[in-house]
Amino acid sequence: MMIDLSHVRVMVLDDEPFMLKLLARILGNLGLHQVTLCDSGQAALAALDAQEMVSDLILCDLNMPTMDGVQFVRQLVDRQYQGGLILVSGEDDRLLQTVEKLVRAHRITLLGSLGKPVSPDALATLISQWIQLQPAHLPKAAKTYHAEDLALAINDSKLVNHYQPKVAVATGQVVGVETLVRWEHSDDGLVYPDRFIRLAEKHGLIDELTRNVLANAFRQTKSWRRAGLGFRVAVNVSMDCLASLDFPDFVMDLASTVGIAPADIVLEITESRQISDIRFVLDSLARLSLMRFGLSIDDFGTGYSTLAQLRDIPFDELKIDQSFVHRAWTNKTLRALYDTSLGLAKQLDIDAVAEGVEDRQDWDFLRHTGCKLAQGYFISRPMHFDELPGWLEEWQERVPDLLSTRL
Numbered sequence: 001m002m003i004d005l006s007h008v009r010v011m012v013l014d015d016e017p018f019m020l021k022l023l024a025r026i027l028g029n030l031g032l033h034q035v036t037l038c039d040s041g042q043a044a045l046a047a048l049d050a051q052e053m054v055s056d057l058i059l060c061d062l063n064m065p066t067m068d069g070v071q072f073v074r075q076l077v078d079r080q081y082q083g084g085l086i087l088v089s090g091e092d093d094r095l096l097q098t099v100e101k102l103v104r105a106h107r108i109t110l111l112g113s114l115g116k117p118v119s120p121d122a123l124a125t126l127i128s129q130w131i132q133l134q135p136a137h138l139p140k141a142a143k144t145y146h147a148e149d150l151a152l153a154i155n156d157s158k159l160v161n162h163y164q165p166k167v168a169v170a171t172g173q174v175v176g177v178e179t180l181v182r183w184e185h186s187d188d189g190l191v192y193p194d195r196f197i198r199l200a201e202k203h204g205l206i207d208e209l210t211r212n213v214l215a216n217a218f219r220q221t222k223s224w225r226r227a228g229l230g231f232r233v234a235v236n237v238s239m240d241c242l243a244s245l246d247f248p249d250f251v252m253d254l255a256s257t258v259g260i261a262p263a264d265i266v267l268e269i270t271e272s273r274q275i276s277d278i279r280f281v282l283d284s285l286a287r288l289s290l291m292r293f294g295l296s297i298d299d300f301g302t303g304y305s306t307l308a309q310l311r312d313i314p315f316d317e318l319k320i321d322q323s324f325v326h327r328a329w330t331n332k333t334l335r336a337l338y339d340t341s342l343g344l345a346k347q348l349d350i351d352a353v354a355e356g357v358e359d360r361q362d363w364d365f366l367r368h369t370g371c372k373l374a375q376g377y378f379i380s381r382p383m384h385f386d387e388l389p390g391w392l393e394e395w396q397e398r399v400p401d402l403l404s405t406r407l
């Protein structure tokens with residue numbers, strides 16, 4: 001069956017100009033003419049942002065010098081990319097398979113992967129299979145939200161915090177909870193942060209959003225303290241907030257007003273996008289550390305987290321990204337990424353938290369490898385604060401069994 005592909009918008013990302021030309025020619029021969037060519041991840045993201053995400057299909061090379069394919073995929077996830085993806089790579093099959101798993105874990109539609117040199121027939125097959133699966137032969141965009149609605153929601157206290165426990169692997173002790181914000185939407189129910197955090201960052205709402213989340217989390221911390229619960233409470237802070245120099249004073253004032261100590265709080269720093277001036281960020285982090293707030297580096301191993309930053313900033317905790325944790329016990333490449341992150345935390349003498357612990361095998365793997373802290377659905381899903389006492393009781397009952405297998 002011949003399908004009209006002229007409406008499909010394709011982006012090709014490869015650092016080699018020759019490959020770009022070759023792929024554009026192959027796509028043209030298949031009837032795909034709306035093709036954007038980019039020679040770096042940065043250029044591709046700039047193009048996507050400028051077009052407000054209308055690419056239906058992306059062909060992405062894995063091995064590129066400034067931003068590799070894995071980092072690029074992470075950025076697509078942040079942008080809630082809804083289209084299809086084809087990986088193109090000269091790397092060996094094993095690496096390709098691992099990256100395929102990562103992509104699927106991020107719920108991006110992977111049409112498949114192609115080795116270099118690219119076979120035009122193989123590319124045509126992938127594209128036609130994908131097109132036939134699309135309703136009306138066109139990808140449908142998920143609902144997106146408007147900045148004005150988010151601003152109203154923040155004002156009307158429609159953002160609520162959920163909390164997910166962090167536990168010590170050796171003892172099962174609950175050492176903390178992470179605050180995860182949700183939007184209680186009147187039409188759509190509970191909306192998750194990956195649908196609105198980027199929107200907030202893009203439209204200058206992230207400061208107000210974070211200040212709300214912090215205020216609610218601090219008040220909750222206070223009431224847990226009153227109830228005799230001593231764990232630390234973590235809050236996610238994006239780099240945009242740290243770039244404003246009054247942020248540390250705001251956080252300190254808020255803690256004093258509510259009546260909690262900075263040491264009760266951990267700020268998890270997420271790098272959602274590149275920051276123009278890293279000096280302000282370093283300034284804020286240094287001051288927060290001097291004030292004795294705990295600092296955690298989030299999603300380690302993805303995005304732009306680099307060793308250099310660990311050296312410059314006094315982090316107390318490193319969170320190993322969930323894509324390197326779940327099933328690392330059975331996959332050599334994930335295992336290598338996990339081991340490297342854990343080894344680094346040990347070398348720097350900071351606590352490692354493995355995220356994305358989804359089953360008993362993941363849990364046992366952490367015990368065997370000596371990771372200090374664990375977080376994930378296997379332990380608990382994020383929950384409303386009033387569910388926490390009930391969960392704590394259940395958890396106490398589960399712990400003996402979880403520590404019973406011999407190491």
Ligand code: C2E
Pocket residue numbers: 164179180181192193194197210213235236237238268270298299322355356357358375376377378382
């Ligand atoms: P994150 O900081 O990496 O948070 C962990 C995410 O993984 C949460 O998603 C959590 O629900 C999910 N998760 C926990 N355990 C598991 C597991 O075992 N398996 C899997 N597959 N996932 C698990 P959530 O709540 O949708 O949050 C997504 C991201 O949104 C967070 O990622 C964080 O970067 C951001 N975020 C959440 N709240 C805030 C906030 O108040 N401010 C800012 N700036 N960002 C926030």
Ligand code: CA
Pocket residue numbers: 178236268298
């Ligand atoms: Ca986090």
Ligand code: CA
Pocket residue numbers: 298299319321322355
């Ligand atoms: Ca994380």
